[in-house]
Amino acid sequence: xxxxSLPGQxxxxxxxxxxxxxxxxxxxxxxxxxxxxxxxxxxxxxxGNPIDDCWRCDPNWQLNRQRLADCAIGFGQYALGGKGGRxxxxxxxxxxxxxxxxxxTLRYAVIQSExxxxxxxxxxxxxxxxxxxxxxxxxxxxxxxxxxxxxGGCITLQYISNVIIHNIHxxxxxxxxxxxxxxxxxxxxxxxxSDGDGIxxxxxxxxxxxxxxxxxxxDGLIDAVMGSTGITxxxxxxxxxxxxxxxxxxxxxxxxxxxxxxxxxxxxxxxLVQRMPRCRRGYIHxxxxxxxxxxxxxxxGSGNPTINSQGNRYIAPTDRNAKEVTKRVETGxxxxxxxxxxxxxxxxxxxxxxxxxxxxxxxxxEKAYSVDPKSAEFIDQLTLNAGVLGGRxxxxxxxxxxxxxxxxxxxxxxxxxGNEDNTGYLEWSGAPSPLFPNSILFCILILHVTTAxxxxx
Numbered sequence: 138x139x140x141x142s143l144p145g146q147x148x149x150x151x152x153x154x155x156x157x158x159x160x161x162x163x164x165x166x167x168x169x170x171x172x173x174x175x176x177x178x179x180x181x182x183x184x185g186n187p188i189d190d191c192w193r194c195d196p197n198w199q200l201n202r203q204r205l206a207d208c209a210i211g212f213g214q215y216a217l218g219g220k221g222g223r224x225x226x227x228x229x230x231x232x233x234x235x236x237x238x239x240x241x242t243l244r245y246a247v248i249q250s251e252x253x254x255x256x257x258x259x260x261x262x263x264x265x266x267x268x269x270x271x272x273x274x275x276x277x278x279x280x281x282x283x284x285x286x287x288x289g290g291c292i293t294l295q296y297i298s299n300v301i302i303h304n305i306h307x308x309x310x311x312x313x314x315x316x317x318x319x320x321x322x323x324x325x326x327x328x329x330x331s332d333g334d335g336i337x338x339x340x341x342x343x344x345x346x347x348x349x350x351x352x353x354x355x356d357g358l359i360d361a362v363m364g365s366t367g368i369t370x371x372x373x374x375x376x377x378x379x380x381x382x383x384x385x386x387x388x389x390x391x392x393x394x395x396x397x398x399x400x401x402x403x404x405x406x407x408x409l410v411q412r413m414p415r416c417r418r419g420y421i422h423x424x425x426x427x428x429x430x431x432x433x434x435x436x437x438g439s440g441n442p443t444i445n446s447q448g449n450r451y452i453a454p455t456d457r458n459a460k461e462v463t464k465r466v467e468t469g470x471x472x473x474x475x476x477x478x479x480x481x482x483x484x485x486x487x488x489x490x491x492x493x494x495x496x497x498x499x500x501x502x503e504k505a506y507s508v509d510p511k512s513a514e515f516i517d518q519l520t521l522n523a524g525v526l527g528g529r530x531x532x533x534x535x536x537x538x539x540x541x542x543x544x545x546x547x548x549x550x551x552x553x554x555g556n557e558d559n560t561g562y563l564e565w566s567g568a569p570s571p572l573f574p575n576s577i578l579f580c581i582l583i584l585h586v587t588t589a590x591x592x593x594x
Contacts, residue, residue, distance in 0.1 A: 143364055157424065158447070164190050184519070205301070206218050211401060213343065213370075218252075218301030219252040222254055224255075235319060238319065246275070248270065257281075261283075263285065265287070271295075272320065273300070279304035290328075290331040294339065308353050333354055339361075342368075348372045370401070375403065380410070383415050384417065388418070394419060396420070398420075403523055404429070413428060420445070423449060433464070443478075448513045
């Protein structure tokens with residue numbers, strides 16, 4: 138197979154896989170060690186999931202939100218997002234103008250040229266009018282708020298890098314386009330009809346999608362095509378969808394040979410049909426996920442992708458014709474028998490079976506897997522908090538330093554040099570608070586103090 142080198146492509150993908158397993162093993166070992174201690178205060182946090190343990194074990198995580206950018210593992214580990222940039226608080230859920238977005242909206246934030254760490258003032262549903270086209274170096278951080286993104290086109294990451302999307306609901310996205318849409322402060326252009334993906338990754342690199350819940354979109358929930366690479370898709374909850382995830386543009390598109398994607402700690406839930414994922418070319422590491430039934434198949438592919446399945450739990454449906462985890466799409470056995478598809482440490486339930494392939498596979502992978510993957514018996518704890526935190530049985534934890542567990546909360550807002558206006562930009566530590574109501578209260582307080590002083594004097 139022709140080796141296509143892409144910007145952001147790791148030169149040794151097997152080393153990334155090995156380091157991933159090492160990190161998981163360390164986290165699981167730490168959890169097991171702490172569970173034997175008599176000090177119960179130390180046992181409430183470690184889950185064995187190294188991504189979550191990286192930031193959630195800090196009881197004051199909200200005072201250092203950008204720590205999250207140091208917690209990714211796998212091929213998307215270099216995604217910086219908006220680390221080092223200013224915080225932007227989304228206060229306006231509207232999306233009326235895709236060319237001249239209103240300051241305070243999410244669209245206004247994601248098109249900016251500078252790195253931004255984007256948070257939300259309160260719970261909100263953002264109904265998009267057109268594709269939400271990101272610029273590079275952005276983090277969308279939904280922790281502490283219940284944020285839904287839905288509507289036209291949904292999220293597009295095209296020819297950019299360094300994006301983190303965390304703790305967001307993405308659902309009911311439909312095709313949009315044949316309209317002008319802004320992609321940066323200095324450029325907007327005509328967009329033809331979109332596919333209606335939940336998240337579309339197109340020629341992009343260093344992308345991390347974590348703790349999102351996705352369902353019922355017009356096309357894929359997450360698609361990555363056209364030479365995209367350096368991607369981690371972790372801790373997400375997928376449900377109620379047909380074609381869940383497509384990785385690779387076409388069998389003939391050679392740059393996708395350099396695609397590298399980690400799919401880890403996700404829960405593939407109710408009423409999913411196929412493509413978890415469906416791969417064309419590339420190197421795909423599917424590790425420690427929970428597949429709770431499918432209607433056609435779980436993992437499929439064509440165009441000779443490398444698929445590396447480790448420590449997953451595959452629960453087959455009752456349909457006797459859909460027990461196979463894998464599917465080689467429109468390809469004869471004489472061609473796919475040499476494809477490198479491996480299953481290691483997977484648990485296969487209810488008659489599920491994985492058809493591996495590839496010549497001399499044990500010799501080829503001996504060095505890469507000198508650190509054995511942990512058994513899928515740990516899958517319940519590794520995927521316990523998949524999806525948006527705070528949903529189902531999950532508890533997000535303290536939203537403010539003062540211990541207020543409400544959704545909106547209030548943090549310490551620091552003066553940013555006169556930049557506390559409608560743009561939403563703030564320099565702050567702790568959680569954002571609804572700016573408009575607090576501004577009114579502040580003005581009323583100042584009015585009362587001024588009146589009292591005038592009476593006293």
